[in-house]
Amino acid sequence: EIDPSSLVTAQNPALNQLYESVARDYALSDTMHVLARLLNRDAVNLDVFVKKTRQLGREQFFTRMHIQNIIERLRQ
């Protein structure tokens, strides 16, 4: 069986990287929202919420920085 999404794989590795980084950026936002829901149902405490939100935030910054670098290089 073929994976349909593999058919839309770009020929250009940098372009694939861009797809993946953008997807991860969204995923990190989703995960921060999950943390908020976990705090709401007392599955995590406030300190853990803060610590993990900070951690995800840092990763999101680097992901966005990377996205900008990729876009810049693709434009060259």
Place this chain on the structure above:
Amino acid sequence: MQIIPLFEPGVSIRQREVAETLAEVYSIVICVDQVEKMYLKDVIPDESEYNRVTARLLQQYRAIMANNDQDHDFQMAFGGSLQEFCKRYGVIASNGVLRLEKGIPLTTEHAAAAGASKSSTSTASATNAAGA
């Protein structure tokens, strides 16, 4: 075109350091924003808990800004203002930005505003307490 690394080989240790600092700023804005939203939704019912966590984040932000005040590399990458930084990195966190600009937790701000209508001295003490 080949895989593009997070940092190009030519990037200096100094530039990596600036990126690490910007990542902290980014995560603080996001976090302050989330904490405030959780407080407003009553997910954090304890006001002192909200205050404790927010005051700490505000303090960390102030420390980073003070440490990098004269750093040209940092200022160039940061963009000169929090608003500009948020624009550059697509940060949508209006509560967080406002909180960091005001520099005091929401509860203290309201206490200060309430105090101001009665006497100006209580406003000063509330602001001092937030800064401590």
Place this chain on the structure above:
Amino acid sequence: KLWQDLRQRIMEKYHDDALKKQLEVQIQHLDDASGKLEMDMGKYEGLDEFLNDYIGTRTQYHLKREKLTTWIQQGELKM
């Protein structure tokens, strides 16, 4: 000849639609899977393991969504 060309084009179109449909199903599965992960968060030993799985599933979800969007925008899939 004309008939063969037409038949070929219909087959390709059918194939394209079927694959698109399959991709939509995968996207839905990933969305459901992340919802289930969230509900089953308590089954994890540690929060980090849960967060890693969640990020992974959501990344796949968004990646496939981006690809489907691109596919639809381009009209036809170039193989």
